[in-house]
Amino acid sequence: MLFTCIAVFHMFSLSAQTPRKGSGADGPTPLQIGDTIPEKLWDSEFFFFNEQLNSTQKASLKEFKARPLVLDFWNTGCAPCLTGLAKLSDFSRDLDLGLVAVSEQTEKSILSFFKRNDLLKGTGLRSIIADSRLKSYFPHESIPHLVWINKEGVVVGLTGSKEITKDDLLNFATKGVLHAELKPELQPNFHRFIVDMELNRQVQSTHDSLLGYAIITNHIKDISPFEKSKVGPYEIISYRNRSILSLYRLAYADRYKFAANQIIWNVSDPERFEYYLSKGEGIAYWEKKNLICFESKSIGRINMADLLNSSLGLNVCVRDSLVECIVVKKGKGRTTMKAKSGREFKSLKNLIKDLRLSRPNWQIIDSIKGEVRIPNYSVKELATKDKLCNFFKENGLIVEKDKRIVNFLIIQR
Numbered sequence: 001m002l003f004t005c006i007a008v009f010h011m012f013s014l015s016a017q018t019p020r021k022g023s024g025a026d027g028p029t030p031l032q033i034g035d036t037i038p039e040k041l042w043d044s045e046f047f048f049f050n051e052q053l054n055s056t057q058k059a060s061l062k063e064f065k066a067r068p069l070v071l072d073f074w075n076t077g078c079a080p081c082l083t084g085l086a087k088l089s090d091f092s093r094d095l096d097l098g099l100v101a102v103s104e105q106t107e108k109s110i111l112s113f114f115k116r117n118d119l120l121k122g123t124g125l126r127s128i129i130a131d132s133r134l135k136s137y138f139p140h141e142s143i144p145h146l147v148w149i150n151k152e153g154v155v156v157g158l159t160g161s162k163e164i165t166k167d168d169l170l171n172f173a174t175k176g177v178l179h180a181e182l183k184p185e186l187q188p189n190f191h192r193f194i195v196d197m198e199l200n201r202q203v204q205s206t207h208d209s210l211l212g213y214a215i216i217t218n219h220i221k222d223i224s225p226f227e228k229s230k231v232g233p234y235e236i237i238s239y240r241n242r243s244i245l246s247l248y249r250l251a252y253a254d255r256y257k258f259a260a261n262q263i264i265w266n267v268s269d270p271e272r273f274e275y276y277l278s279k280g281e282g283i284a285y286w287e288k289k290n291l292i293c294f295e296s297k298s299i300g301r302i303n304m305a306d307l308l309n310s311s312l313g314l315n316v317c318v319r320d321s322l323v324e325c326i327v328v329k330k331g332k333g334r335t336t337m338k339a340k341s342g343r344e345f346k347s348l349k350n351l352i353k354d355l356r357l358s359r360p361n362w363q364i365i366d367s368i369k370g371e372v373r374i375p376n377y378s379v380k381e382l383a384t385k386d387k388l389c390n391f392f393k394e395n396g397l398i399v400e401k402d403k404r405i406v407n408f409l410i411i412q413r
Contacts, residue, residue: 027136033182037153044133048100049110051125056107064098068173071147072161073102073140074127076113081144082120084161089123091166097173101127102134141185150176159183187222193229193238194220194295214296216311219288238295241287244308245274247294248316248409251304256318258409261356261363264319266412273411319408325363326385328352329398330372348372348397354379355388362388363406372397 031037042061049056061069072088074081085101092099103110110129114121128134138147138158146164148157150172157178164180172178184190189197194215212234219241227238239247249258271278278286296302309316328348351374352364358379374395382388389399 030139031137031155033155033158035155037149037155041133041137042153046128046133047107047130049107049125049127049129051114051120051123051127054111054114056129061100064100065153066151067096067098068151068176069098069100069149070169070172071100071102071134071138071149073135073138073143073145073147075103075143076105076109076117078143080160080162082117084144084164085125086119086123088161088164088169089120089125091164091169092173095169095173097169099126101125102131103127103129104131104135106130140183145183148172148178152176157182158186184222185224189220189223191224191227193227193236194223194240194293195297212296212298212302214294214298214302214307216295216308217293219291220293223293233299234297235299236295236297238293240293240295241291242294243274243291244272244312245411247292247308248305248411251308252318252409256407256409258407259353259356261360262406262408264408264410266410270411313413315412317410317412319410320405321408322403323363323406325365325402325404325406326389327365327367327400327402327404328392329400330368331396331398344376345373346376348374351377351379355382363404365404 042065045058045060047056048059070088070092072081072085074085076082088099107129110127138145142160144161146157146159146161147155148159150156156172156176157180159178159180160183168178168180194217195213197220223240225240225242227236227240229236239250242250245263252258267273271281272290275283275286275290294304294308296304296307305316308314348368349366349371352366355362355364362385374397377391382391385401389401392399
């Protein structure tokens with residue numbers, strides 16, 4: 001159930017909305033659902049890379065005219081794009097359906113990718129490369145980005161690839177219809193500030209006449225993770241669908257950085273605050289139930305932590321304590337270490353991060369600037385502080401035990 005908490009700061013107000021891209025002023029008018037593909041786009045020539053032939057040829061989209069067609073914008077560095085293309089290639093086998101990938105990358109980049117990656121090998125993938133024209137017709141903020149064009153040449157869908165099923169492709173290929181949801185970034189609320197969304201219409205008149213506000217709501221579907229706008233002296237900041245713990249980290253970010261072992265849990269339900277503390281719930285279910293949004297409009301800095309406490313019924317605070325710490329320093333003359341008999345190197349920072357998660361009562365301070373590589377390790381083998389100190393010393397590092405003031409984030413009601 002959605003809750004909305006509004007805190008009011010001052011009197012009178014201005015209304016602001018962030019300008020959006022994609023107006024088409026510097027190129028062709030972007031095509032939307034319901035638009036027909038213009039003839040000049042069908043006739044345009046593109047460079048097609050053919051995975052099966054491992055070569056590039058110049059061709060147009062004419063061969064796909066009068067057939068259902070899916071354009072899939074991708075990049076070799078985008079993992080969801082690769083898994084999505086592999087899935088779509090598999091699902092579309094034996095269907096009378098055109099599947100064309102579209103990339104802005106060069107032939108050299110594409111060839112290099114297929115030399116070192118087998119995920120899309122054997123798919124017979126055809127991809128337009130070095131593209132700028134199709135993206136101007138179908139602008140997007142993120143990839144994968146799928147454009148669904150029926151056999152009449154009409155755009156019937158703009159989606160991501162994660163949610164697409166085999167039935168979606170079958171219905172599209174045989175009936176020309178698509179039931180998948182519009183891609184989140186194209187939803188009407190994606191960039192809209194929470195205060196302007198339909199869910200707040202019942203209180204719109206309240207903050208229409210006010211200068212500052214803070215709003216906290218439950219999870220809101222299909223919105224961007226962050227929005228920011230400045231209008232004169234007023235700043236609107238909107239953190240959306242964040243964990244409660246991450247919002248408190250943001251509230252104190254200008255003064256403190258809290259490692260996992262600098263968070264003290266004095267609540268009975270820590271799993272509500274961060275997913276990694278949850279008890280085996282599916283991430284989608286957990287996010288819908290526990291993520292929240294925080295939005296504020298103000299002149300100057302606000303006390304975000306106090307607003308969160310007031311709205312969530314918490315008493316989260318920072319406390320300084322003098323505790324015993326293990327301080328790690330770089331040894332004199334230390335050079336690159338040789339791993340022992342097949343052991344690989346890992347980062348010192350990764351070891352300290354692992355220890356902070358598995359040994360929450362140990363305070364380890366890395367006083368080394370830059371990257372330090374150490375032989376691979378097993379956290380289980382470093383069961384005591386003495387074993388850890390000996391491991392550091394064996395690898396040319398200096399270890400000191402010292403009492404220092406450490407900042408702790410206390411999660412409590």
